[in-house]
Amino acid sequence: MSFHDGAAHFGPLTLEADVxxxxxxxxxxxxxxxxxxxxxxxxxLEEGRHVPQAEYGxxxxxxxxxxxxxxxxxxxxxxxxxxxxINVMMxxxxxxxxxxxxxxxxxxxxxxxxxxxxxxxxxxxxxEHLAPFFEEVEQAxxxxxxxxxxxxRSTVLFNEGATKLGHAFKPIRRxxxxxxxxxxxxFGCPKAAKRSVDLSWLPRATAKGxxxxxxxxVERVTHQDGRANGVVGRLLNGDDGGPGTxxxxxxKRVVLAAGAYHTPLLxxxxxxxxxxxxxxxxLTLHPAFRVMARFDEQVEGWRxxxxxxxxxxxxxxxxxxxxxxxxxxxxxxxxxxxxPRHVARARQMAQLGVFGGMVHDEGGGVVRRSPGRExxxxxxxxxxxKAAVPRLMRLMAxxxxxxxxxxxxxxxxxxxxxxxxxxxxxxxxxxxxxxxECSSQHPLGTxxxxxxxxxxxxxxxxxxxxxxxxxxxxxxxxxxxxxxNPQLTIMTMALRIARHLAQA
Amino acid sequence: MNRHLRAFAEAxxxxxxxxxxxxxxxxxxxxxxxYLLRAGPAARFIFGLSLWVVTLLSPVFIRRLPTLASxxxxxxxxxxxxxxxxxxxxxxxxxxxxxxxxxxxxxxxQREVGxxxxxxxxxxxxx
Ligand SMILES: Cc1cc2nc3c(=O)[nH]c(=O)nc-3n(C[C@H](O)[C@H](O)[C@H](O)COP(=O)(O)OP(=O)(O)OC[C@H]3O[C@@H](n4cnc5c(N)ncnc54)[C@H](O)[C@@H]3O)c2cc1C
Numbered sequence: 001m002s003f004h005d006g007a008a009h010f011g012p013l014t015l016e017a018d019v020x021x022x023x024x025x026x027x028x029x030x031x032x033x034x035x036x037x038x039x040x041x042x043x044x045l046e047e048g049r050h051v052p053q054a055e056y057g058x059x060x061x062x063x064x065x066x067x068x069x070x071x072x073x074x075x076x077x078x079x080x081x082x083x084x085x086i087n088v089m090m091x092x093x094x095x096x097x098x099x100x101x102x103x104x105x106x107x108x109x110x111x112x113x114x115x116x117x118x119x120x121x122x123x124x125x126x127x128e129h130l131a132p133f134f135e136e137v138e139q140a141x142x143x144x145x146x147x148x149x150x151x152x153r154s155t156v157l158f159n160e161g162a163t164k165l166g167h168a169f170k171p172i173r174r175x176x177x178x179x180x181x182x183x184x185x186x187f188g189c190p191k192a193a194k195r196s197v198d199l200s201w202l203p204r205a206t207a208k209g210x211x212x213x214x215x216x217x218v219e220r221v222t223h224q225d226g227r228a229n230g231v232v233g234r235l236l237n238g239d240d241g242g243p244g245t246x247x248x249x250x251x252k253r254v255v256l257a258a259g260a261y262h263t264p265l266l267x268x269x270x271x272x273x274x275x276x277x278x279x280x281x282x283l284t285l286h287p288a289f290r291v292m293a294r295f296d297e298q299v300e301g302w303r304x305x306x307x308x309x310x311x312x313x314x315x316x317x318x319x320x321x322x323x324x325x326x327x328x329x330x331x332x333x334x335x336x337x338x339x340p341r342h343v344a345r346a347r348q349m350a351q352l353g354v355f356g357g358m359v360h361d362e363g364g365g366v367v368r369r370s371p372g373r374e375x376x377x378x379x380x381x382x383x384x385x386k387a388a389v390p391r392l393m394r395l396m397a398x399x400x401x402x403x404x405x406x407x408x409x410x411x412x413x414x415x416x417x418x419x420x421x422x423x424x425x426x427x428x429x430x431x432x433x434x435x436x437e438c439s440s441q442h443p444l445g446t447x448x449x450x451x452x453x454x455x456x457x458x459x460x461x462x463x464x465x466x467x468x469x470x471x472x473x474x475x476x477x478x479x480x481x482x483x484x485n486p487q488l489t490i491m492t493m494a495l496r497i498a499r500h501l502a503q504a
Numbered sequence: 505m506n507r508h509l510r511a512f513a514e515a516x517x518x519x520x521x522x523x524x525x526x527x528x529x530x531x532x533x534x535x536x537x538x539y540l541l542r543a544g545p546a547a548r549f550i551f552g553l554s555l556w557v558v559t560l561l562s563p564v565f566i567r568r569l570p571t572l573a574s575x576x577x578x579x580x581x582x583x584x585x586x587x588x589x590x591x592x593x594x595x596x597x598x599x600x601x602x603x604x605x606x607x608x609x610x611x612x613x614q615r616e617v618g619x620x621x622x623x624x625x626x627x628x629x630x631x
Contacts, residue, residue: 071544329605
């Protein structure tokens with residue numbers, strides 16, 4: 001059997017492998033598959049549970065959040081200065097955040113790679129060098145363009161408004177196969193159409209003998225004679241599923257893939273980062289904002305693909321817009337009022353359209369250890385990024401009005417519905433950061449890759465400068481913010497590193 | 505906490521005909537308990553603090569004391585509405601958001617709002 005539940009194991013546990021991988025998300029699963037297929041004995045340790053697709057496909061959004069999202073979706077970065085509190089979402093389950101994505105797939109943009117080459121000292125990151133890795137990943141997770149017939153009415157309306165104003169929107173590519181447009185990608189695809197890593201890369205690993213241990217909280221990397229030789233942690237078999245008995249895994253290579261919030265914690269706990277001082281720093285988030293609109297017609301934006309169109313027309317302003325939709329409770333939560341006024345508004349949810357915009361941020365976040373399990377994360381929105389927010393709100397509101405919306409709901413706490421006349425009088429440029437409703441699904445950069453141990457945490461093949469034998473393959477090594485959704489970049493970087501390790 | 509959360513929920517989801525059926529609020533309270541259990545200490549703290557502030561502060565907006573739960577439903581609606589529209593809206597919005605995320609998944613509520621998108625299969629979550 002490939003899946004083992006640490007919560008069901010009694011007493012201490014000691015295992016041995018060629019490679020131990022911490023985290024079964026986008027980076028960890030790709031690495032597990034490549035190394036298992038190369039004949040290595042691989043053990044994957046995952047803090048969360050294994051919820052098979054047949055089960056998660058049947059959960060309601062809030063049930064799925066409780067089962068598969070870290071802290072049931074309530075993880076935050078605390079805004080510093082004039083910055084909002086940001087709800088940073090991530091997975092804690094087999095498949096990690098990959099199991100929660102909207103499936104959106106972008107290759108790393110050329111201008112971002114140029115920055116990596118010219119400013120981060122990574123000359124090897126050319127489009128030509130990465131192309132075969134991207135192709136392999138795209139094939140493995142079945143990246144395809146969302147066909148026009150799967151667009152939701154919400155997206156169609158927004159696109160119509162944009163076209164009237166002369167803006168171009170393009171079809172999105174996603175890792176799907178057989179999508180029926182259930183609009184439930186973030187909350188467990190009922191048809192297994194989304195090819196997240198739990199359904200694509202990880203089964204390849206287990207087919208070649210990799211073991212996946214769930215409910216295993218890794219606490220530290222161990223080392224001997226200056227080289228990583230395993231990990232220690234605790235099985236989540238204690239009271240109420242908390243940490244219980246200890247475990248040790250001895251391995252020739254340790255791979256960290258715990259994500260950009262938790263890999264730096266492990267690195268710090270293992271004594272890394274003293275040379276560069278960069279562990280936990282440089283967190284970028286792609287702060288995201290949604291703008292909703294109410295129409296007279298029934299939009300029923302939940303019919304169709306969750307995400308199907310985007311525009312990078314405003315990339316020079318640091319803005320990317322992507323279609324999206326929200327579960328009913330989140331739609332209702334943004335409706336103003338209490339009692340009959342609120343309920344009457346909520347009953348109009350079928351008339352709502354939703355579109356999202358995210359900021360290609362400069363980064364200003366820090367992940368620190370806290371007394372509890374979760375890190376203390378602070379984030380300061382750069383002045384340039386803050387300036388992009390009112391622009392994004394006005395652009396999206398104008399597009400919705402051009403599409404015929406009667407009122408829009410901006411991501412400003414307590415603002416309520418806004419008509420075209422009211423929009424003109426609103427001083428959005430001076431809304432306080434703390435009054436913005438902001439979320440993030442893309443934490444990156446907290447153990448960044450670079451060419452020198454003084455300024456980065458890992459080398460161009462993900463190996464920790466300070467600890468040979470320990471490699472990092474997740475979103476935390478991404479050297480800068482991307483401006484586009486990151487899963488393809490993370491999987492591609494992990495594939496490139498894993499191939500290198502397989503040959504070593 | 506349950507009593508105060510219930511008092512908030514009854515007001516929030518009231519229609520002209522009054523609060524929703526008691527059984528629905530019972531269901532909501534059970535689901536909220538489960539949610540909070542899984543939400544982690546930081547989120548539990550923020551939620552608890554927000555509810556506490558709303559419970560004590562919202563009656564002041566209609567010049568009443570001592571707690572939200574001690575008011576009748578129309579008064580609660582009035583108190584919460586005023587607080588939501590005030591400078592102190594943040595805790596009301598936090599509790600409201602949390603309650604909405606769960607409440608609107610109830611099959612009867614989904615029918616009432618005409619939402620047929622996210623199938624509701626009442627399932628037991630394992631551990
Ligand atoms: C709601 C949502 C929607 C998204 N949509 C998209 C999208 O459409 N397109 C896109 O490109 N990207 C999307 N993303 C982002 C994408 O999913 C992530 O960038 C990517 O999965 C990150 O990969 P990772 O390997 O860094 O970490 P993760 O995939 O988060 O995996 C980390 C894993 O490590 C485990 N772990 C952490 N600490 C420990 C420990 N100490 N011991 C053991 N295990 C541990 C975690 O439980 C987790 O399972 C979305 C993310 C979210 C949350």
